[in-house]
Amino acid sequence: MLKTYRFPEYAYRQRAAQREGRVERHPVVIIGAGPVGLTAALDCAARGLPVLLLDDNNSVSQGSRAVCYAKRTLEVWQRLGQGEALADQGVRWQVGKVFHRSELAYQFDLLPQAHHRMPAMINLQQYHLEEALVAACEAQPLISLNWKHKLVALEQGAEGIALQVETPDGRFEIQADYLLACDGAGSDTRRMLGLDFQGQVFQDRFLIADVVMKADFPTERWFWFDPPFHPNQSVLLHKQCDGVWRIDFQLGRDADPAEEKKPEKVIPRIQAMLGPEVEFELEWVSVYQFACRRLQQFRHGRVLFVGDSAHQVSPFGARGANSGVQDADNLGWKLQAVLEGRAPPALLDSYHAERAAAADENILNSTRATDFISPKSRASLRLRNAVLELARSEPFARPLVNSGRLSLPTHYAASPLNTPDEAPFNSAMAPGSPCLDAPLADGDWLLRHLGRGFTLLSFGELPPQDLAPALVVGLDIADPQGLLRERYDGQPGTVYLIRPDQHVAARWRGFDPAKVAAALRRALAQE
Structure with missing residues (x-):
């Protein structure tokens, strides 16, 4: 138990199929109810896909763990109905400062625009995030969230996957069309x-200390190289909610973990x-x-690996959980497109093509940060x-300072x-680019209109056409500040085809x- 947080304990419930000796069949089974698995479940359910979500635990993560969540990740959660509440609960920041010894060496702004x-x-803190996402999943009728259900074996066949699941009431079988490994x-x-x-495993050890205190540090990311x-060594400071501050101390590769965690050392x-x-x-x-x-x-037949089960990076730059949510x-x-028969299974190969490129980008940035820090x-x-x-x-030297390049969404330029x-x-x-948001009229925002399906963003009136499954959104009169036109170079007549994940197709x-129809077919791997 923490001083500022009481961990929930979720109830185990035996599934009726197990009790009755039936074998269930589900289109999507997700293993792991962490931030990535919970997000994947909410996304599938928002697209009309029933989800069986299994976790071998019955509470949220211990400790703050993943703590920094980037704008693009918040935009994903906003599409799922959670972004604003999470942003209001968390501590907002955009300025980072880097110190060398006791002097300020460099500072940056993550959102200059x-x-x-x-x-x-x-x-x-990750436990706050998970508790909020669990509540959202429990309120979603298409999601069945099951605690104390541990996957112990699986076998793939031509028509699906057979899963052996262990529970307090014994083992039973579940069948699935697709399995998402978010474990x-x-x-x-x-x-x-x-x-x-x-890849590479680094030997350096770091200490995380979550500290309850009243402090006058600003709401910024502070990183010290060789402080007095x-x-x-290096030190990183972040403010969290509930009066908790996160401090990371570099310890070196020879540190004894058991010894360094003792209060008399910390x-x-x-x-x-x-x-x-x-x-x-x-x-x-x-x-x-x-x-x-x-x-x-990342794809092995009907099994798709998502988040840390597929890739790992150093914590410098907040690229782990953010990348998993974007997976x-x-x-x-x-x-959704494959299960509804609108796209061939080959569309799922593009998941690996796009997100492996994102993982490589994150690994490159994380490795460079680690080499600079250590x-x-x-x-x-x-x-x-x-x-x-x-x-x-000297301004030319500032871009070379690398205390962890902060998470940015990947542009799928080669998709x-x-x-x-x-x-x-x-x-x-x-x-391949993720869409930038822009304010519209009457407090509206662009991204609120994107993400349900393929969308045509038109800078001018479109003639009537049968372009299902595209939705036609005419925004030529809803851009009072001109920022939408500016960010998209929206000259009169310009048209964008936007994917359901708010990326440009x-x-x-x-x-x-005819060109729109061809681009739709290509975006669905139909040609």
Whole structure:
């Protein structure tokens, strides 16, 4: 039990099929009720897919764990009805500061562009997030959330997957069309298929201390290299809700985890940082190592790996949970199209193509951050310190400072689902790009109109056409500030085809129904 939070205990319930000796069949079974599994369940249900969600535990995660959630992730949750509530519960921030020893070396703004509905980033302890998403799942009639249900075996066949599930009442069988493995870095599902990660495991150890205190630090991300209170190492500070602050101390590769977690070791570190006059209490302490690696393939027949079960990154840059949520966002609409017969199963191969590229991008950024934070040679340490010294006065050095590039959504520039541009655009909204939000009239927002299905965004009136399943949204008169036109280079007649996950599939300078129909077929892997 924490000082500021009481963990819920969810009830185990025996399924009627197990009690009656029946074998159930489900279109989608999800293993793991963490942030990624819960998001995947909500996304599938929002698209009309019934979901069976299984977790071998009966509560939320212990400790703050994943704490930083980026604007794009909040936009996904907003589409699922949770974004604003989570943003209001969390601590909003957008400014980060990097210190070298005791001097400010560099600062950045994650949202220099105004007029977005969601903040650049929030800090929210993972247990708060999971509790909110569990409540949302329990309120969704298409989701059956089952605690104390552990997947112990699976067998794939031509028509589906047979799952063996262990419960307090014994073992029973479930059949599924598709299985989403959202069971984390230690995935049992991955082990059952005999799969392993490819990549790098780092030996450096870091201490997390969640501290309850009243402090006058601003609501910003602060990162220190070689501070006087923790010499030759790094420290990271984040504000969370409930008066809890997250402090990460670099310990080095030779640190003893059991020893470093003891209060008599942790408290002096925090006192040296805060000063003897600051009162605080320890809330939660953990020591971690990390890896930057992924599966070679995210799809294995009818099993799809999502989140940490598919890829791992260092915590610097908040790329783990954010990337996992965006995995779920990428996959849900594709499952819907395949299960409804509107797309061939080959569409699911694009999940790997797009999200493996995202994982590679995150792994590259995380590896570079780790190398900057933990130099492995004297030469790299000298270079790192020279960059930090120069960054205080020289603008050219500031982009080289790397305390963790913060999570950004991936642009699927090489996706096989994209239709290439035929005309020039002065906008970053190229095919494969995640859509930028923009304010419309009467407090409305662009992203509120996107995400249910394929959508035509038109800068001008469209002639009547039968373009099902596309929805026609004419926004030529709902852009009072002109920001929508600016962000999309929306010259008169311009048309965008937007995917159900709010990414651009195609764009043209004029409406041509044949080209729109061809782009739809391509985005559904029909040709």
